[in-house]
Amino acid sequence: MKLVFVTQEVDPASPVLGATVAKLRALAARVDEVVVLADRAVPEALPENCRVHLFRSRWKGGRGLRFEAALARELRPRPAAVVAHMCPIYAVLAAPVARPLGVRVLLWFTHWKASRLLRLAERASTAVATVEPRSFPLPSAKVHAIGHGINVAEFHCADRSSRNGFQLLSLARTSPAKGLETVVRGVALVPHVHLVQHGPSLTEEERRHRGELESLVAELGVGDRVEIGDPVPRGAVPALLGGADALVNNMRAGATDKAVYEAAAACLPVLASNPALDGFLPDGMRFERDDPETLAVRLRELARADRAALGRELRARVEREHSVENWADRIVELARG
Numbered sequence: 001m002k003l004v005f006v007t008q009e010v011d012p013a014s015p016v017l018g019a020t021v022a023k024l025r026a027l028a029a030r031v032d033e034v035v036v037l038a039d040r041a042v043p044e045a046l047p048e049n050c051r052v053h054l055f056r057s058r059w060k061g062g063r064g065l066r067f068e069a070a071l072a073r074e075l076r077p078r079p080a081a082v083v084a085h086m087c088p089i090y091a092v093l094a095a096p097v098a099r100p101l102g103v104r105v106l107l108w109f110t111h112w113k114a115s116r117l118l119r120l121a122e123r124a125s126t127a128v129a130t131v132e133p134r135s136f137p138l139p140s141a142k143v144h145a146i147g148h149g150i151n152v153a154e155f156h157c158a159d160r161s162s163r164n165g166f167q168l169l170s171l172a173r174t175s176p177a178k179g180l181e182t183v184v185r186g187v188a189l190v191p192h193v194h195l196v197q198h199g200p201s202l203t204e205e206e207r208r209h210r211g212e213l214e215s216l217v218a219e220l221g222v223g224d225r226v227e228i229g230d231p232v233p234r235g236a237v238p239a240l241l242g243g244a245d246a247l248v249n250n251m252r253a254g255a256t257d258k259a260v261y262e263a264a265a266a267c268l269p270v271l272a273s274n275p276a277l278d279g280f281l282p283d284g285m286r287f288e289r290d291d292p293e294t295l296a297v298r299l300r301e302l303a304r305a306d307r308a309a310l311g312r313e314l315r316a317r318v319e320r321e322h323s324v325e326n327w328a329d330r331i332v333e334l335a336r337g
Contacts, residue, residue: 018234026328088121095124112254149327157267179250186295267311
């Protein structure tokens with residue numbers, strides 16, 4: 001079986017898309033060949049049965065033309081499917097040339113925003129894969145919940161029993177959608193908690209919001225307990241998770257952040273507000289999104305709980321429902337139809 005996989009970036013060090021490499025490796029272990037079409041790639045990060053075509057261009061139209069040319073070359077011999085990773089435009093562009101040949105178009109997407117482009121991509125795709133039904137923002141009979149695809153072997157259960165204080169970690173872009181203001185206000189209510197936030201600021205809105213968060217930290221007088229840090233390379237994430245006592249995630253309803261499942265794979269308790277996580281996290285690990293007081297209550301409760309036992313149970317759930325092996329198996333099933 002041959003698969004064509006389209007993504008923005010293939011780089012294990014990428015703070016945003018580094019986990020895609022593990023997904024590609026898992027797919028490559030299950031099929032004869034994976035052809036990767038990407039804007040940027042580190043080819044040596046992939047197995048021998050992966051080939052890479054770059055469609056990078058200085059202008060948007062050129063990028064589209066190069067993408068279409070690369071895809072057309074790979075439709076002979078015919079692949080089982082084209083997998084569009086996170087960007088709906090890839091499914092929209094691929095469908096008119098792939099589907100008439102009997103090539104399935106699979107869209108992998110998990111986000112809260114239901115754009116016009118996403119609606120077009122849903123109609124153009126043969127099937128849509130996502131983490132769980134609520135992590136795709138449109139009603140559709142094409143949706144298949146296949147888990148998040150976490151490389152569990154990348155994460156280990158650290159011994160946190162001898163630590164003093166309570167180190168809370170956040171891994172998120174400084175986007176208003178991540179709800180970091182509520183997190184900062186909640187931490188300010190619990191004096192023994194220290195928060196470190198790491199994540200990129202990729203857009204003007206995110207850079208502006210980072211400044212707003214830094215101003216809030218100063219206004220609340222918690223500069224000694226709250227750090228708004230920079231993004232970290234993908235390879236640094238396991239150590240960060242190992243050095244924390246809990247992860248906090250306040251992403252708006254809809255998409256379920258990968259960081260939640262990676263923390264769970266590291267046996268790290270997670271506090272989150274997203275309703276779509278109610279089947280994954282127990283009640284005591286969930287709080288109301290715009291309510292710092294609820295978060296503060298959960299922080300105090302977690303400080304007294306058996307966090308090691310909670311962490312082990314979360315890791316077991318990731319292994320059962322969200323491993324990259326399970327994810328790749330389901331993608332291959334969808335490709336076969």
